[in-house]
Amino acid sequence: MDNLNKPATVTSGRSPRLRSMMAAFLAGTLVTGGFMFASDKMNLFTLHQGAAAAGTAAAVDVSGSPTAGAGLKNAAVNLGTNGSISGIVDQSKPAVVKIETKVKAQSNPNSQFTDPRFRQFFDDGSAEGSDKLQDGGLGTGFIFEKSGYILTNEHVIDGAEEIWVTVQGYDKPLKATLLGNSYDLDLAVLKIEGDKDFSYLPLGDPNQSKVGDWVVAIGNPYGYDQTVTVGVLSAKERPISIPDTQGTREYKHLLQTDTSINPGNSGGPLLNMNGEVIGINTAVSAQAQGIGFAIPTSTISTVLENLKNNVAIPKEPIPYLGIGLEDVNADWAQDLNLNTKTGAVVTQIDPKSPAFAAGIRTYDVITAINGQSVANAEELSSKVKETAVGDQLTLTTIRSGQQSEIHVTVGNKNAK
Missing domain, CATH: 2.40.10.120 (Thrombin, subunit H)
Structure with a gap:
């Protein structure tokens, strides 16, 4: 509050109060004019x-x-x-x-x-x-x-x-x-x-x-x-x-x-x-x-x-293989005698699904799709969702310690 009572460092023939009033008036006019211009351009009112x-x-x-x-x-x-x-x-x-x-x-x-x-x-x-x-x-x-x-x-x-x-x-x-x-x-x-x-x-x-x-x-x-x-x-x-x-x-x-x-x-x-x-x-x-x-x-x-x-x-159409998956963890790696802890284990399979028809079975471990490694079940599912019905996929699998490639045609979940 002390600053309000300090004298102006630059003086003129007009009083400080008059100069403050004039400045406030000019500033208000500028703001109001700009707002009115914007409202006219945008038709706000x-x-x-x-x-x-x-x-x-x-x-x-x-x-x-x-x-x-x-x-x-x-x-x-x-x-x-x-x-x-x-x-x-x-x-x-x-x-x-x-x-x-x-x-x-x-x-x-x-x-x-x-x-x-x-x-x-x-x-x-x-x-x-x-x-x-x-x-x-x-x-x-x-x-x-x-x-x-x-x-x-x-x-x-x-x-x-x-x-x-x-x-x-x-x-x-x-x-x-x-x-x-x-x-x-x-x-x-x-x-x-x-x-x-x-x-x-x-x-x-x-x-x-x-x-x-x-x-x-x-x-x-x-x-x-x-x-x-x-x-x-x-x-x-x-x-x-x-x-x-x-x-x-x-x-x-x-x-x-x-x-x-x-x-x-x-x-x-x-x-x-x-x-x-x-x-x-x-x-x-x-x-x-x-x-x-x-x-x-x-x-x-x-x-x-x-x-x-x-x-x-x-x-x-919804891309569909017809399998249920889980991540490869330490328990799965031990039970299936795996040398890897990445990929996805097939835990469920629809007997009328494209995966079953291609030869995939329960407890197969899928480690790659079209040559690209998959870290877990979520990544594999995401890659399948990115495909189109009718696409041909190559799944790299491990069964009983043996690696093989299985070719699957992507089906349509809504056509079941």
Whole structure:
């Protein structure tokens, strides 16, 4: 505080107080001017006049139908947002819906996710429906065609006896029909009927979005309808696995975002700054902040017509040898009279597997694949996963102290 009372070392005809006031004024003017310039360039505060009003089409259809032709593309016309978040929100909200389910009394969709690292976005909800059913879960979806087609996550409607959808402009929830769904891809398409065309959102191309780009999420976290959050695209091509009572969902090619998402957001749109959907918000890390995941529309577009028409979706081929492995440790080395402590011991084998057909047997020790040494079971499994179905592999094995090479054709686990 003493410095405030020290005389100025350089004097002028103006008092120190006057000079301080002038300096503060000029600094404030400079900062305010710079902020206003940034806001004008980025349109931070202005609601664009071209934003669609509630009850009208949420975006311009550039192809006659947002899903016609299957391929994704950016809209060829100005959607009216000009990068304004408020414009994107006003345009998109009418097409974002709340999904509530009714289940049988013994059903409990909230109990199916057992992985402590991740949680899917369920929340308790309520909906109109049969008195014989109880409330199931709550999630989000979005309309992607004006006739009432809705995209959401499969886990949002899993086990539901009835599905009810709340849409802006309607006093009561509309009962939805499940057209098609995929457990493996965690996608579902619903259909609702109304007395007018619905607002809808166009599907964009996530390949055109870059890491660091702004993204917007709209959903119903914890029942707070039409909640908007903003963040950036944090990463692409993220794989995660979430086990549940039906198996394990193996997600691939996910978009990672730090946009705030919570239980109830599941199935909602992740939007780019053109107001296009580039992903469906699906999962969030329960042990971290700002780590959420969305299924990209590049995945959705390839199966959308199948889902609309309830046509089975072919499962993606998974490289498969059909063996169970353990690391070579001191005990295995002693039991099998090995001179090495690296490699992987075959402890299980499927008698109908490619490995069995090639001649591999239990207690064989695999030390190399295609001439490259493997340190342990995990490394061997990783190398097999990097191959393609139909590839020819040469496995170096040790059996009863004798080394040999066995040629194996990689099979498809989903074709068993």
